[in-house]
Amino acid sequence: MNISADQPVGPTTELVAQLWQVISANLPRDLTWPVLLMTTLLATGIWLTRQGHGAKNADGRERKTTLLQFLLPKDIYTHVSARVDIALYVFERTLRPLWVAPVLIVLAPAVEQSVIAAMNNLLEPSPRLASTPSWMLLYSLITLLLYDTIFYLIHYSEHKIPALWAIHKIHHSAEVLTPLTRYREHFIEGPIYAVGAALAYGLAGGLFGWIFVDGITQATLFNIGFFSLLFGFNGSFRHYHVAFHYPPWLSKWLHSPVMHHVHHSYLPQHWDKNFAAVTSIWDRLFGTLYIPEKDETTPWGLGPETQDHYRTFLQNTLGPFRDWHAMAFGAGQAKKKAED
Numbered sequence: 001m002n003i004s005a006d007q008p009v010g011p012t013t014e015l016v017a018q019l020w021q022v023i024s025a026n027l028p029r030d031l032t033w034p035v036l037l038m039t040t041l042l043a044t045g046i047w048l049t050r051q052g053h054g055a056k057n058a059d060g061r062e063r064k065t066t067l068l069q070f071l072l073p074k075d076i077y078t079h080v081s082a083r084v085d086i087a088l089y090v091f092e093r094t095l096r097p098l099w100v101a102p103v104l105i106v107l108a109p110a111v112e113q114s115v116i117a118a119m120n121n122l123l124e125p126s127p128r129l130a131s132t133p134s135w136m137l138l139y140s141l142i143t144l145l146l147y148d149t150i151f152y153l154i155h156y157s158e159h160k161i162p163a164l165w166a167i168h169k170i171h172h173s174a175e176v177l178t179p180l181t182r183y184r185e186h187f188i189e190g191p192i193y194a195v196g197a198a199l200a201y202g203l204a205g206g207l208f209g210w211i212f213v214d215g216i217t218q219a220t221l222f223n224i225g226f227f228s229l230l231f232g233f234n235g236s237f238r239h240y241h242v243a244f245h246y247p248p249w250l251s252k253w254l255h256s257p258v259m260h261h262v263h264h265s266y267l268p269q270h271w272d273k274n275f276a277a278v279t280s281i282w283d284r285l286f287g288t289l290y291i292p293e294k295d296e297t298t299p300w301g302l303g304p305e306t307q308d309h310y311r312t313f314l315q316n317t318l319g320p321f322r323d324w325h326a327m328a329f330g331a332g333q334a335k336k337k338a339e340d
Contacts, residue, residue, distance in 0.1 A: 031179060039179070039236045043071055046242055053295070056241045058176050060265065062295040076241055080311060081175040081301075085184045087313040088170070092187045099191045108198040108205070115206025131212040139208045144278060147200040151277040154196050156288070158189075159272050166323035167192075172264060173310035173319075174239075175301040181239040186320055243295065251291045253280055262290050266303035 044067065046054045052064040058075040065073070076082060120126070129135065158168035170186040237244045237257030246256035255276060263274040273290035276282050283289035292298070301307050310316055 035236050036179075039240060040071060042237070042244065043240070043242045046244065047071075054243050056243060056261070056298070059297075060261070060299040061297050062243065070242070073241060076176040076178060079176045081173075082178050082180070084311070084313050084316060085174065085178060085180040088185070088316060089180055089183045091313075091317065092183070092185060092190055095187045096190065099194065103191055103194040104198055107195065108202040111199055111202025112206040112209060115203055116210045119207070119210040126210050126212075129211050135208070135212070139204065142207070143200060143204040145281075146204050147197060148276050148279050149282065150196040150200050151193070152275050152282040154192060155275040155277075156286075159275070162327060163324065166320040166327075169302065169310065169323075170316045170319060173302050173307070173316055174264065175307065175311075177239045177241050177261070177264060177300060179236065179239055186316070188320065245292075245294065248291060251280060252284060252289070254278065255280055255283075256291075258292055259290065261298040261300075262292050262296075264300045265298035266301055267297075267299065270298065 043055075047067055047070045052066070052070065053062060055063065055065060055070045055073065057063050057073065058079055155168075158164040167186045167189050171181075171184055171189070174181045174184050238255075238260040240257065242257075243261065244257040245251075246254060250256070251259065255274060255278060259274045259280075262270045270290065273288055274280075274283055275288055280289055302310055310319055
């Protein structure tokens, strides 16, 4: 809502304009108009190509539908899990100012300056190269690979270390996938991934900032467009119910969105698969890659045994603390009861 500076407005209009500014500033990237339009167009293309097939219902099963049901299925967007996505996002976003400054504003530049200082000590002064488009593209690729590597390590650790799984479990408690599910996380998890991103950007920025004679600014501008396009293209579908496949040969190098459907599935054959954010390199290297068949069923969530304990906003918010308490005192209490 744009209001001219010299245009007289009433208090209600001014209040609504200010409210919209706050809302728009806090909208997830996947809910901005360009990304929503891209997602809708791609999904419509899949619907046309597959003659109504290719979308999954709330049980993770493929079904043939009309276009409207294909794009906005009622059973998914009215599901309690979709409503909890909203509550968890708003709560996490409210707490974000407490950690964004120290993590992103302080840590990333500190890492960058440390890398530049180390390079100066190890390899003498900078070669002071010109930041040509080729160098900028290489910088984009290195940043992407560093981010993907650190993301894989963090994500893998969250699945394998019980104390970390207690946090990450909140993301996997989603029983349906919507674009907002991408941001469904416990408020403690955001800083963990932010530290990983700060390390990746700081390491790449330090290395290439040391190399370029005119600094990193031009390369950074180039990199942001390239990285955002690739990650946004993949990310807008990773938590969308439409099955977007890549050709098998490409899936061995880049994660297709439907490969993340597998990651959210509670079926045993899908456990602990497809950890990376963008590429398939690390999953292929460490044996965690899973490329699904067309229309493969992927029921989402934690599974029937534990899902009831992670269904509401309060359950998901308090869940990690409950799990940590059980880890710390559960074994001791069980031992005491046995001795009694």
